[in-house]
Amino acid sequence: MSDHQHDHDHQDLPEEVQTELERLAECLGQLHDPATSLPLDELDAEIEVGFEGDTVFVGVTLGYPCASEEESWSARVHEACLPLLKGGPLGGSQLQFELFSDIPATPAGDVPGPLQGVKNIVAVASGKGGVGKSTTAVNLALALAAEGARVGLLDADIYGPSLPTMLGTEGARPQVKEQKFFVPVEVQGLQTMSLGYLMTEDTPAVWRGPMASGALNQILTQTLWGELDYLVVDMPPGTGDIQLTLAQKTTLAGAVIVTTPQDLALKDAIKGVEMFRKVSVPVLGIVENMSLHTCTNCGHSEPIFGSGGGERIAADYDTRLLGQLPLAMAIREGTDSGLPSVAAEPQGEIAGFYRDIARRAAAQIWLSVGDELLPEIEIS
Numbered sequence: 001m002s003d004h005q006h007d008h009d010h011q012d013l014p015e016e017v018q019t020e021l022e023r024l025a026e027c028l029g030q031l032h033d034p035a036t037s038l039p040l041d042e043l044d045a046e047i048e049v050g051f052e053g054d055t056v057f058v059g060v061t062l063g064y065p066c067a068s069e070e071e072s073w074s075a076r077v078h079e080a081c082l083p084l085l086k087g088g089p090l091g092g093s094q095l096q097f098e099l100f101s102d103i104p105a106t107p108a109g110d111v112p113g114p115l116q117g118v119k120n121i122v123a124v125a126s127g128k129g130g131v132g133k134s135t136t137a138v139n140l141a142l143a144l145a146a147e148g149a150r151v152g153l154l155d156a157d158i159y160g161p162s163l164p165t166m167l168g169t170e171g172a173r174p175q176v177k178e179q180k181f182f183v184p185v186e187v188q189g190l191q192t193m194s195l196g197y198l199m200t201e202d203t204p205a206v207w208r209g210p211m212a213s214g215a216l217n218q219i220l221t222q223t224l225w226g227e228l229d230y231l232v233v234d235m236p237p238g239t240g241d242i243q244l245t246l247a248q249k250t251t252l253a254g255a256v257i258v259t260t261p262q263d264l265a266l267k268d269a270i271k272g273v274e275m276f277r278k279v280s281v282p283v284l285g286i287v288e289n290m291s292l293h294t295c296t297n298c299g300h301s302e303p304i305f306g307s308g309g310g311e312r313i314a315a316d317y318d319t320r321l322l323g324q325l326p327l328a329m330a331i332r333e334g335t336d337s338g339l340p341s342v343a344a345e346p347q348g349e350i351a352g353f354y355r356d357i358a359r360r361a362a363a364q365i366w367l368s369v370g371d372e373l374l375p376e377i378e379i380s
């Protein structure tokens with residue numbers, strides 16, 4: 001997958017070939033995009049078909065990073081095209097397929113300079129502490145990057161910045177430029193910034209009120225983020241003033257709400273959904289963490305905290321369940337040792353859960369940004 005378009009030389013194709021290519025494009029428009037469950041022709045997807053020599057070229061451009069999906073798209077596109085390649089004007093041709101990603105930007109008003117190159121700011125929030133919000137944020141950021149996006153991660157958890165521990169960057173100090181800008185610390189392919197990088201022994205362990213939101217605002221707007229497709233913000237837990245200020249001050253592309261299946265956590269997750277709704281920030285979906293416990297001895301999985309909670313609130317509040325994570329020792333060990341699951345084993349099962357969540361969340365941003373509903377079909 002790449003993020004630039006394949007250029008075919010325009011040529012005068014015989015009319016029957018043109019017609020056949022149009023049929024092909026129509027056929028491709030029926031294919032369902034797995035991250036949104038919508039057919040391509042209901043999305044702002046670009047379908048490009050071309051013919052040169054004895055090869056039919058097909059390019060599909062989606063508005064979210066989807067590197068790990070190229071193979072399955074290729075298989076489905078081949079299957080869909082097969083009948084047209086068997087006979088008729090395109091009979092006997094080869095098929096060459098490419099999947100592209102063109103990530104749109106959330107329109108933002110007056111953003112400070114350092115945030116101008118950031119296409120989308122995504123908040124990862126939870127109504128209550130300890131549900132695995134930071135673990136989700138860091139793995140989501142890594143998963144978006146693994147899917148091909150340029151990603152930054154801002155640890156805005158003023159109560160206990162955990163990013164340096166989770167990414168093994170304790171003791172890192174961002175460089176300062178022009179005496180007022182921080183240069184993000186690069187690790188595992190992410191641009192990262194954390195209040196933890198700035199804390200010294202003299203810094204109060206817990207910031208409160210205006211001081212906390214001031215510090216947060218400062219690292220958000222005074223970090224030289226550069227060109228990013230997504231800036232993932234690990235929000236402080238809860239739904240208080242700081243969270244509200246952050247949601248209002250930045251043009252958020254959307255919010256991902258993390259919860260565990262217990263009733264109490266679910267009630268707090270609802271407060272989270274309501275808070276973002278109040279300030280018109282799209283809720284991209286719910287991540288249910290610690291959903292199932294898998295016994296390390298026998299491999300049996302059980303919903304020890306109850307089941308179906310995340311799905312229920314997603315349905316009740318007209319949003320979606322982006323994914324579920326098991327309560328797994330490997331997830332805890334990863335974040336505690338500085339190598340989160342997605343970085344430790346990018347092709348592993350757990351990384352797969354996070355990558356699915358990442359694609360679904362990013363696809364929701366694409367849907368909410370999409371200005372045109374009709375697909376662009378290009379025949380060359």
Ligand SMILES: Nc1ncnc2c1ncn2[C@@H]1O[C@H](COP(=O)(O)OP(=O)(O)OP(=O)(O)O)[C@@H](O)[C@H]1O
Pocket residue numbers: 126128129130131132133134135136157160162237289290325326327328329331332333335336
């Ligand atoms: N799915 C999981 N399986 C096992 N352990 C997990 C899982 N998710 C998170 N943890 C562990 O639970 C603890 C709390 O997670 P985390 O710090 O991400 O939560 P949080 O909601 O951000 O908490 P806080 O509100 O304190 O910042 C960590 O030790 C983390 O490694």
